[in-house]
Each structure stands twice: as C-alpha cells, then as structure tokens.
Amino acid sequence: MSTTPAPKALRGLGNYIDDRFHLAKTGEKNLRKVFPNHWSFMLGEIALYSFIILLVTGVFLTLWFNPSMGHVVYDGSYERLRGVGMSEAYASTLHITFDVRGGLFIRQVHHWAALIFVASLVIHMLRVFFTGAFRKPREINWLIGVAIFTLAIVEGLFGYSLPDDLPSGMGVRIFQGVLLAIPVIGTYLMMFMFGGEFPGEAIIPRLYTLHILVIPGILLALIVAHFMILWHQKHTQYPGTGRTEKKVVGTPMYPAFAVKAGGFFFFTFAVIAGLAAFVQINPIHLFGPFTPTSITSGLQPDWYMGFLEGALRIFPNWFDFTIAGYAVPMGVLLPGLGGMGLLFGGLAAWPFIEAWITGDKRHHNVADRPRNAPTRTGIGAAGVTAYGLIWLAGSNDILSETFSISLYATTWFFRIAIILGPIIAFIVTKRICLGLQRRDREILEHGYESGTIQQLPSGEFIEVHKESSPDTVHVLQSKPPARIDIDSTDENGVEPPSGRGAKGRLRARLAHWYTKDNVSFEGVRPHSGHHLHHGATASEEESVKAH
Amino acid sequence: MKWITARRRHPLAGYVVVIIALAFFGVGYAFVAPNADRAQAQTVAAGSEEAPVDISNGKQIFVQSCASCHGLDGKGTENGPDLTGVGAAAVDFQVSTGRMPSMNPDVQMPRRDPVYTEQEILDLAAYVDQEFGGGPAIPEQAPGLAPQRSDFEDESEYKAAKEQYEAAYEQYIAGGDTEAGMKLYMTNCAHCHSWSGAGGALTDGRWAPEIHEATPREIYEAMITGPGAMPVFNDTTITEEEKQSLIKFVKDLQAEPDAGGVFSLDRIGQVAEGFIGWTVGMSLIVACAIWITAKQRAHD
Numbered sequence A: 001m002s003t004t005p006a007p008k009a010l011r012g013l014g015n016y017i018d019d020r021f022h023l024a025k026t027g028e029k030n031l032r033k034v035f036p037n038h039w040s041f042m043l044g045e046i047a048l049y050s051f052i053i054l055l056v057t058g059v060f061l062t063l064w065f066n067p068s069m070g071h072v073v074y075d076g077s078y079e080r081l082r083g084v085g086m087s088e089a090y091a092s093t094l095h096i097t098f099d100v101r102g103g104l105f106i107r108q109v110h111h112w113a114a115l116i117f118v119a120s121l122v123i124h125m126l127r128v129f130f131t132g133a134f135r136k137p138r139e140i141n142w143l144i145g146v147a148i149f150t151l152a153i154v155e156g157l158f159g160y161s162l163p164d165d166l167p168s169g170m171g172v173r174i175f176q177g178v179l180l181a182i183p184v185i186g187t188y189l190m191m192f193m194f195g196g197e198f199p200g201e202a203i204i205p206r207l208y209t210l211h212i213l214v215i216p217g218i219l220l221a222l223i224v225a226h227f228m229i230l231w232h233q234k235h236t237q238y239p240g241t242g243r244t245e246k247k248v249v250g251t252p253m254y255p256a257f258a259v260k261a262g263g264f265f266f267f268t269f270a271v272i273a274g275l276a277a278f279v280q281i282n283p284i285h286l287f288g289p290f291t292p293t294s295i296t297s298g299l300q301p302d303w304y305m306g307f308l309e310g311a312l313r314i315f316p317n318w319f320d321f322t323i324a325g326y327a328v329p330m331g332v333l334l335p336g337l338g339g340m341g342l343l344f345g346g347l348a349a350w351p352f353i354e355a356w357i358t359g360d361k362r363h364h365n366v367a368d369r370p371r372n373a374p375t376r377t378g379i380g381a382a383g384v385t386a387y388g389l390i391w392l393a394g395s396n397d398i399l400s401e402t403f404s405i406s407l408y409a410t411t412w413f414f415r416i417a418i419i420l421g422p423i424i425a426f427i428v429t430k431r432i433c434l435g436l437q438r439r440d441r442e443i444l445e446h447g448y449e450s451g452t453i454q455q456l457p458s459g460e461f462i463e464v465h466k467e468s469s470p471d472t473v474h475v476l477q478s479k480p481p482a483r484i485d486i487d488s489t490d491e492n493g494v495e496p497p498s499g500r501g502a503k504g505r506l507r508a509r510l511a512h513w514y515t516k517d518n519v520s521f522e523g524v525r526p527h528s529g530h531h532l533h534h535g536a537t538a539s540e541e542e543s544v545k546a547h
Numbered sequence B: 001m002k003w004i005t006a007r008r009r010h011p012l013a014g015y016v017v018v019i020i021a022l023a024f025f026g027v028g029y030a031f032v033a034p035n036a037d038r039a040q041a042q043t044v045a046a047g048s049e050e051a052p053v054d055i056s057n058g059k060q061i062f063v064q065s066c067a068s069c070h071g072l073d074g075k076g077t078e079n080g081p082d083l084t085g086v087g088a089a090a091v092d093f094q095v096s097t098g099r100m101p102s103m104n105p106d107v108q109m110p111r112r113d114p115v116y117t118e119q120e121i122l123d124l125a126a127y128v129d130q131e132f133g134g135g136p137a138i139p140e141q142a143p144g145l146a147p148q149r150s151d152f153e154d155e156s157e158y159k160a161a162k163e164q165y166e167a168a169y170e171q172y173i174a175g176g177d178t179e180a181g182m183k184l185y186m187t188n189c190a191h192c193h194s195w196s197g198a199g200g201a202l203t204d205g206r207w208a209p210e211i212h213e214a215t216p217r218e219i220y221e222a223m224i225t226g227p228g229a230m231p232v233f234n235d236t237t238i239t240e241e242e243k244q245s246l247i248k249f250v251k252d253l254q255a256e257p258d259a260g261g262v263f264s265l266d267r268i269g270q271v272a273e274g275f276i277g278w279t280v281g282m283s284l285i286v287a288c289a290i291w292i293t294a295k296q297r298a299h300d
C-alpha cells in the first residue's frame, strides 16, 4: 500500500474517528480477510448485487406508483387505452411507463433484476448444496439462505401483482384459489387477506406494504446476518495444497478482491440494464388492465413461480373429497401448498437429515468435491430434475402450441416424467460420480495418461503414465473415507446404543445406502501402480520416442 | 400506416448509450444487437363489393373442387360436413382464409393463401347460399382482403382502390370502443386465442390459430360461423356494434409497437422472459465470474 502520508486534514479526521471507534484495528483485520479464488464463490454475490439494484429501482418506482384499486378513467398519453376504466394502480404504472422520464427503463430493470436475483439464489444454493458447504458449522447460514430464497419468491409474486394488469390479476386469482383450498380456515384467511370478496379494494395496498416495506426489510436483515456469519466463519474452500480445515487460502479483501468485486457489480448491472434496454419484459401496456371476467391462455407467472403453476396443472383431481359439506380440493391443496412445503421444507431439513444419517458431527471448512458424495449429488440432481420438469409443465400450453403436441399428451408426459425423471437422474448422476471416483483412484495410483505408447521387451504395448503434480495428489487424497462406521461393534462386540431400536436400525440402513457404493481409496499409495513401475523414466521415454 | 407511426415511441433510446458505456466499464465487452425487426405482414385489405356475382361460375367451382367432399347436393360425405344453411359468410371465411378446399379432411386446416380470387369466392358463396339454404350473409361493412395489384389493369386504378380501402379500414377500426372490445375479447376469445391473439393449444390435437392475419371481415365471419372447434357468437350474443369494438381492440393491439425493446420475444411473455433471463442473463454474468477469478489465479 501507498507510503505517502494522507493530507493533514484527512489524517486529523481519521485519528479523531479512530480514537473513538478503534476502527483501524478491526478495519485492517477485515480488509485482510481472504476470499477463495473460484468462480462458484461469486454466485452469491450476483444475488447481492441484483438485490441492491432491486432496492434502488424499487425506490424509484415508489415515487410514482399509486397502490390503489380506486377506479379511474385513463386519459394519459398512451392513446390506445384512453377512455378505458382501470384501477389507479394500473393507471399509475402506465404513467411510469410512458410519462416518467426513464420510467419504462427502470421498470424493466426492476423486473429483469428480479428474475436474475432469484436465479442467482438458485445457482448459489446449488453450489452450496453440491459442495456440502451447508455442513457444520454452516447450517444456520443455510437456513437463512432458505429463508431468503422463500421470501424472494413471495416478494416477486407480490411485486408482479402490483401493476394490476392482466397477468397480475391472474396471479392474484391463483393465490386466492390456493388460500381458499386450505381446509376450514381457507375462506376466512382469504377474506382476511382480501378484505372481502375477490378482488375487492384492499388487496393491492396490502401487497404493496408487504412488497416495499415488510419483506424487503426482513430480506435486508437476513442478508446482513448471512454476511456477518459468513465473515465470521469464512468461506469454505475446495481442497488443495495448503488448504486445510484450519487455514483459508485466497485473495485478500483489499485491494485485490474489492476491485474485482466492484468490476463484477458493474458487469452484473450492465447485463441487467442491457436486458432491460433491449428485451421487452412484462409489457403491461399491451396486457391491459385486469377485469374479473378476464380469462386468457398464454400467460404464466414469472419463472420462479412456474413450479407452482406446473404442479397445479399436472396434479390430478382424483383425491378431492367432501367432508361434512366442506369440499376439500386436494387437487389444489397438495400441489399448491404441498409443493412449496416440499421444496422449502426439504431444503431446510437436508443438512440435519444428512448429519443424522452420516453421524458426522465434525466441522467442515473444506468443500466436498461433488463426486465424493455421490448419493447427495444424485439427490441434488433428482431435485433439480423434478423442479425443472414441473417448471416446464407450467408452460405446457406454450410447449403444446410451439411444438404442435396435444395438450393432454403433455399433461400425461409430465405426470409420468415427474416420477421417473428424478429416479433416472439420481441413478445416472450417482453412476457418473462413482465412475469419476474410480478414475480418481486410477490417477492416484498410476499417475495420469501421458498419451505416449511404449512397447515393452515382451512385445506388449502400454501407455506411459506420468506422475501427477503434488497439488493433484493432494486433491485426490482429500477424499473422505468411503464408509461410515456406524454399525461397527465395540471391542466387546456390543452394538453402539445409537444402532438400537427402530430409529437406529433405519439410520444404519440409510447410512449403508448413503455410502455403500463409494470407491475406497484406503491403502492406495500415490503412484504405486504397475504402469509406473514398468516405468517410463525420462530417458527411457526419450529412447522410445526416438525409434 | 400513419396511425402506427404517430404512436411509436422510443422511450428507451437514450439509455442504450449509457448501457453500452457501462458494459465497457465492466469488461470492455462489445454489444452488437442484431436487428430482429420482424416484418409482421399486416394484411389490411379491400373488397370490390359492387361487382355482380356469377352464380353459374360459383356452381362450376363447387362441382370441381368442393363436391368431392361436400357432395354435389351439399349434403356432405364422409369427408366433409353438410353445408345446408351454412350461408355465404361461412364459405367466404373458409375459402378466403385458404382453409377450403381442404387438403386433408381429417385434420384442422391451417390458414393459407386463398386458392380463388375474391370474385370467385363471392360467386361460390352466392351459389352455396342459394342452393343449400341461406345462412349468415357476408358482413360487407367489415373490410375484407386488400386489393391486389394483379386484379387491376393499371397502376392508378389500383392506387385509388387501395386508398379507398385504407380509408374504409381506418374508419371501421376507429369506430369501436376499446374498453368494450377489450372486455368482450378477454371474456369470450382470450382463453382460446390468448390475450395477444397469438393463439393457443386446445385439446385433441386441435389449436386456436393466431388471428393476426385475419381481416376484420374474417374475424367477423369467424364469430358468426364458428369454424371447427370455435363456438358461434351470433349477432344477438355479441351485437354488430360490439363486434366492431372487439375487432378494433384486436387490430389496435396487434398494430401496437413493442415499446419495451427491439426484442419483443414475440409477446410470448413470462416463459420466454425466464428463458432469456437464464440463458442470456445468467450465463453472461457467470461467464464474467469465471473470467474474473481466472484472471486472479494467473496473478497469485
């Protein structure tokens, strides 16, 4: 860092502040915090940056947006809808779009940033999942992450509902339908939320308060907590020389990382702004205002709500029943709330389920390579497949129209695929992981294939293997033991107490299933394989090449 | 078309410059936006109603190319339905949209260029109407196909007819009421043809076609004759005036430019937006993350 002293005035101010807050010490420590050098550790940052963009553009929108269901006759500058009756919310969104300088652009930035925000949360979570970074001591941060993800989706749904245009109304209608489907309290809950019959006058102002104040406030608090915990616990890191459970290797926060991060922020902003400038999103002026009699095909919720829509579309109504005069529409209830519950509940519970199965109570600061946890990786792949399929199912009318497939056929395809697809994904992914493990073991034992073919005196041809670099050896050797010793007996031949009882047996069985196929690296010494022994020393190799 | 130009707005033009500068700031990456202006052929067109119809010519065409499926007596065969009482509007709709003569009686016919000239269609319609019992008449008040250059001997005659047609078209479209039209369309048509008129999938492998190319007259005729899987909306369900409003709404919406950017994603909406968000947005940003961290590694 620079050795020229700062101007006197600045130094004075600095000293004044430092005397009181002792910032220099904490500051220096924090500025030297290291960040790992791997792109997959930047994914969470995309979420942070798009959230900041959402906050800034959102505040801009609040200056003109009028969250009211009051009826007005439009007489603004958008000619096509002049004289049309609509809500003030919709009219003010038209005003933002056509009369506020830069309004349309900011609206599109806000919306694209919302799509990118949730997308980046998803891939960030996938990185954390597949590398096992949610394990102890980071379970709490994982839970905070799940909460952020959940709230982000709800926030998006509510924002989408604000302009009171056609898709807004359709979205709110589905929201209302799902509320109504809740047994016993559904009707009251819906009346409470909407302040009366659908659509009423209350829903937009209420969603507005939630959208601009309550949820962003909670999100902000959660994000701050997320970062503080991260700061305290530091990142995980991929295995490598010098990287241990105790020591983090990377670039210091200041100046190198700060510069990169700043550049990355601008790039993220440029991509979102570029999309907003060139690609039309949510053209509310074309959709027109919502009226309760409107029903249309060809409209979907934003992508992050697509899985809900898909679940509603393909779930059969075979399980609906009526009890004591109350209809219980399981066809809405199960996919509507069950789908959400399964996704968020499953995500939240996973670290604890896994820790219970593996009995792993240790601290982990080194990330797993996904192949070294094949069952987890397989389950993750199955989850991604299920999510992807159900999301596609939410656009089955568009698929049917675009590819000229019958609508019924798509429904049945998705009903079957949603069961088979994840199973296939699990099996295939696990196989691939195990294959990679076997190859790792091969490389560890024999070195890597050099591509040189050598003829032995016996006439046999072999490929010359070379020794891998120490770094590679380190990474390969970092593989955790293949099996968990859960059902081992102690020296007296007594089962451990944890293995007894129905729960214990279930756990033992799960633990067996979880690790049974792992390739054991036990007893494998680096570069001890016979190909190396037959051995191409450097000079021999030369002579072979010379022939 | 003046009414488009008058309303075209470019609220975003200025920002493009700023964004390009930003993009340079981020990675110095150049953005070349390909020109995706899709020329949406706007079939706006004319009718020469005055010409007298020639029923015998209509009969000749019917015998030649319709009777094989609909029967000489129009009572239908196993390949085609009974035409008793379908009326001139049905024939005009089916033949001017190129659906008839059908190529394959077992599937829904897509829209094609018409096989016959306007005059021939009128002759045919008059014949069917007279021979097989009358039905809804051709809604002459709604403009049909635009005059074709090939139908005219000299340029000036064509130009005059075209101008006259365009005036009639604008007058018809200007006549309706957007709000009434919007409500009627959203209540009666959008669940099949989608909010934008882009069409949509129906059951049993059928589909509701896009209605962008249909002339006002064809839209009108579709409503009063209910082709294929489409229900009939006769003049009592939706009055003549309401139909005009509905047609105005459809045609205005279609002519409306996409203010939000040069890539309108064909107005497919959220599915396309999500797709672009992931494929373009996320991939660019992740690629940048890879690029930044790779750079870093080279240094240490």
Ligand code: HEM
Residues within 6 Å of the ligand: A051, A054, A055, A057, A058, A059, A061, A062, A065, A093, A096, A107, A110, A111, A114, A117, A152, A155, A156, A158, A159, A160, A161, A162, A163, A211, A212, A213, A216, A219, A281, A282, A284
């Ligand atoms: C996590 C963050 C957020 C998400 C995912 C989100 C999402 C959305 C979406 C999808 C819309 C519809 C935009 C459209 O019309 O195309 C919207 C509208 C809106 N948002 Fe947000 N938003 C977020 C944060 C905020 C914040 C923090 C504010 C204000 C402080 C805000 C204010 C608004 C306003 C006023 C509208 C209605 C205006 C309009 O639709 O043009 N948003 N939001």
